[in-house]
Amino acid sequence: xxxxxxxxMEAEAFELPTNITTIPQTPVHSYIQxxxxxxxxxxxxxxxxxxxxxxxxxxxxxxxFINPQTQALETSEMQTYTTYRWPGRDGxxxxxxxxxxxxxxxxxxxxxxxxxISKRDIYYSDPACFGTQRTVDTLVDDLAHTMxxxxxxxxxxxxxxxxxxxxxxxxxxxxxxxxxxxSNQDTLVPRTQDIHEVDLADVAWxxxxxxxxxxxxxxxxxxxxxxxxxxxxxxxxxxxxxxxTRAFVRKLFDHSRQLTHKRPQFYALVDGDPDGMAxxxxxxxxxxxxxxxxxxxxxxGLHWLGLKIPDVVAGAxxxxxxxxxxxxxxxxxxxxxxxxxxxxxxxxxxEPEWRxxxxxxxxxxxxxETEILYDMxxxxxxxxxxxxxxx
Amino acid sequence: xxxxYLSCGSADNAHPVDIFALAVTDKQILSASGTSSLKVHSTxxxxxxxxxxxxxxxxxxxxxxxxxxxxxxxVSIGFGGEIMIWSCHDGVWAKxxxxxxxxxxxxxVWAIALSEDGQYLAGVTQDGHIKVWDLDTNGExxxxxxxxxxxxxxxxxxxxxxxIASGHENGSVYIFSTESGRxxxxxxxxxxxxxxxxxxxxxxxxxxxxxxxxxxxxDTSSGExxxxxxxxxxxxxxxxxxxxxxxxxxxxxxxxxxxxxxDTRACVATHSETDKAIWSVKWxxxxxxxxxxxTAGANRSISFYREATGG
Numbered sequence: 238x239x240x241x242x243x244x245x246m247e248a249e250a251f252e253l254p255t256n257i258t259t260i261p262q263t264p265v266h267s268y269i270q271x272x273x274x275x276x277x278x279x280x281x282x283x284x285x286x287x288x289x290x291x292x293x294x295x296x297x298x299x300x301x302f303i304n305p306q307t308q309a310l311e312t313s314e315m316q317t318y319t320t321y322r323w324p325g326r327d328g329x330x331x332x333x334x335x336x337x338x339x340x341x342x343x344x345x346x347x348x349x350x351x352x353x354i355s356k357r358d359i360y361y362s363d364p365a366c367f368g369t370q371r372t373v374d375t376l377v378d379d380l381a382h383t384m385x386x387x388x389x390x391x392x393x394x395x396x397x398x399x400x401x402x403x404x405x406x407x408x409x410x411x412x413x414x415x416x417x418x419x420s421n422q423d424t425l426v427p428r429t430q431d432i433h434e435v436d437l438a439d440v441a442w443x444x445x446x447x448x449x450x451x452x453x454x455x456x457x458x459x460x461x462x463x464x465x466x467x468x469x470x471x472x473x474x475x476x477x478x479x480x481x482t483r484a485f486v487r488k489l490f491d492h493s494r495q496l497t498h499k500r501p502q503f504y505a506l507v508d509g510d511p512d513g514m515a516x517x518x519x520x521x522x523x524x525x526x527x528x529x530x531x532x533x534x535x536x537x538g539l540h541w542l543g544l545k546i547p548d549v550v551a552g553a554x555x556x557x558x559x560x561x562x563x564x565x566x567x568x569x570x571x572x573x574x575x576x577x578x579x580x581x582x583x584x585x586x587x588e589p590e591w592r593x594x595x596x597x598x599x600x601x602x603x604x605x606e607t608e609i610l611y612d613m614x615x616x617x618x619x620x621x622x623x624x625x626x627x628x
Numbered sequence: 629x630x631x632x633y634l635s636c637g638s639a640d641n642a643h644p645v646d647i648f649a650l651a652v653t654d655k656q657i658l659s660a661s662g663t664s665s666l667k668v669h670s671t672x673x674x675x676x677x678x679x680x681x682x683x684x685x686x687x688x689x690x691x692x693x694x695x696x697x698x699x700x701x702x703v704s705i706g707f708g709g710e711i712m713i714w715s716c717h718d719g720v721w722a723k724x725x726x727x728x729x730x731x732x733x734x735x736x737v738w739a740i741a742l743s744e745d746g747q748y749l750a751g752v753t754q755d756g757h758i759k760v761w762d763l764d765t766n767g768e769x770x771x772x773x774x775x776x777x778x779x780x781x782x783x784x785x786x787x788x789x790x791x792i793a794s795g796h797e798n799g800s801v802y803i804f805s806t807e808s809g810r811x812x813x814x815x816x817x818x819x820x821x822x823x824x825x826x827x828x829x830x831x832x833x834x835x836x837x838x839x840x841x842x843x844x845x846x847d848t849s850s851g852e853x854x855x856x857x858x859x860x861x862x863x864x865x866x867x868x869x870x871x872x873x874x875x876x877x878x879x880x881x882x883x884x885x886x887x888x889x890x891d892t893r894a895c896v897a898t899h900s901e902t903d904k905a906i907w908s909v910k911w912x913x914x915x916x917x918x919x920x921x922x923t924a925g926a927n928r929s930i931s932f933y934r935e936a937t938g939g
Contacts (some may be wrong), residue, residue: 397763547881547904547905547926550862550863550881551862551881551882563779563797569754573707573708573709574689576688576689576707577688577707577708578686584662584663584664584687584688584689589644589645589662592645592662592689593645593646593662595663595688596645596648596707597646597690599691599707600648600691600907602779602781602797602821
């Protein structure tokens with residue numbers, strides 16, 4: 238996340254009407270204090286109707302578009318607010334108010350104590366009340382969106398997911414230097430808030446991987462140091478990327494753009510199936526669930542390295558046919574939904590090659606996993622050497 | 629004896645993305661692609677000009693387009709599962725308001741074929757059903773044959789309308805009699821996904837091919853396999869018989885196009901203008917004494933070939 242972005246967020250938060258006299262330290266503190274104070278006020282009056290108002294995140298596909306300036310998936314949906322009152326119109330509204338208040342209270346405690354909690358902790362504090370983990374997850378994201386901050390600012394963290402290994406150095410905000418260049422040890426993707434500077438000198442490529450197994454194979458063979466295509470950085474979020482991993486890759490991308498010569502190139506290697514394509518799209522353009530955040534997380538310079546079905550079919554021969562898997566009904570439904578609703582795959586969208594790939598999958602009714610490259614001529618490393626060098 | 633077919637022109641970048649299907653009439657060629665438009669090119673003019681673009685036909689793209697014998701009707705099916713019926717008047721195509729497919733048509737119809745007179749549409753579904761609709765009586769479904777449930781990748785109707793053949797992902801090839809509603813033959817020989825089936829013009833043979841890379845010829849009266857044409861080194865995606873039934877045309881995933889003599893069971897010509905997948909091949913209507921064909925696929929152009937005459 239960039240400095241200017243944080244500034245925008247704070248400016249926005251300060252425009253909220255405020256009726257308390259203490260000067261809020263951050264938008265998080267001010268939101269929590271205001272909201273809880275207002276609820277207490279209402280509760281102390283006999284006719285009182287305590288309420289919580291949440292800013293809704295975009296949900297409508299029709300309002301999504303690719304912003305030509307940011308090249309991110311964004312929404313044109315107007316900001317809408319939903320207010321849950323207690324006791325409200327019915328039991329459902331009363332429950333919604335209750336769970337929102339419970340989550341907010343948990344966050345308030347974490348912020349006050351300065352202790353990081355997980356969404357899981359919140360859920361297990363009262364599973365009967367929340368019903369599902371998803372209720373908690375959605376509310377945390379809604380509250381962060383309402384306050385205009387990212388989840389880390391609420392002291393709520395998902396279990397760290399992303400892994401990175403590569404030829405880079407980080408200078409932290411505390412002026413510590415983390416030199417990752419000669420290590421093949423797993424490192425969790427660092428929080429971008431802690432990064433002051435990334436040294437990418439001599440890095441030729443950054444490769445984003447869908448599969449953890451592929452990442453591990455490459456990391457353990459020191460591919461990031463020994464590649465014929467030069468020194469590189471390997472990143473995986475083990476599937477769909479979380480906000481933290483996306484923010485880190487974006488940070489690398491932003492720093493790479495500041496280099497005056499020999500800028501590293503960014504590549505994605507994902508499965509040849511609808512989820513692989515959607516994962517790559519999440520890195521490059523963003524997700525539907527966080528349409529309001531995508532402009533700060535997207536990586537416009539991401540190139541599609543594979544897996545491309547024509548490559549697979551052409552190379553399938555010596556590997557025999559167990560390399561190709563049939564699409565499931567869910568795969569086919571997902572592809573049609575991607576083609577018809579998401580602007581990334583639209584006929585006049587930014588990625589005609591991605592669109593045609595999805596259509597080819599439908600026609601051939603096949604998909605392929607990245608792991609099939611292990612058995613290609615020369616194995617995964619040589620396949621990557623060829624692909625990375627030919628660009 | 630080898631035959632010579634000379635490249636005689638092309639509609640370059642007829643579509644901005646892969647062309648998945650071709651259909652011909654006596655004067656035109658229709659093409660379907662990953663875009664929402666169907667394109668119509670003239671085959672009577674040596675420059676093969678674009679004569680019509682049917683825009684917005686299929687929002688998420690189109691994978692099959694078929695025509696009837698005299699070119700009065702065409703049917704196309706899109707990735708969204710929608711079936712569109714078109715009629716042609718004075719060389720101009722428009723939505724056929726008089727015809728329809730029953731609204732209850734399952735969304736998982738994949739490949740389609742149209743009868744010579746254009747009245748009947750046959751389709752194979754993703755769960756292996758073969759269905760027939762009467763387009764002139766509100767698209768009523770008049771046949772529903774069940775198979776073992778393997779994805780139906782391709783279908784053809786014999787010119788006399790008496791037989792339907794379907795090819796499936798598990799390698800199955802079936803022939804159905806439209807009169808009795810029975811399945812006389814389940815044809816063996818292919819074990820990998822079948823991508824194309826085609827009846828010879830007289831109905832004597834059925835050709836089938838796919839990921840096995842060989843083309844198998846069956847005798848439709850006995851169900852016996854009578855020949856196996858090998859030579860392709862990649863998946864065979866499309867087959868088409870010459871109007872006389874003397875030659876069979878095939879296109880494969882590695883961009884190769886082959887012409888086979890049915891008499892000698894040998895490949896008489898190979899073209900490899902592209903290394904990108906060929907999705908569709910079609911013989912053209914005879915113009916004068918000249919015979920030719922068209923091919924299209926991942927190189928986004930339609931290529932035309934004519935038989936070299938004299939010599």
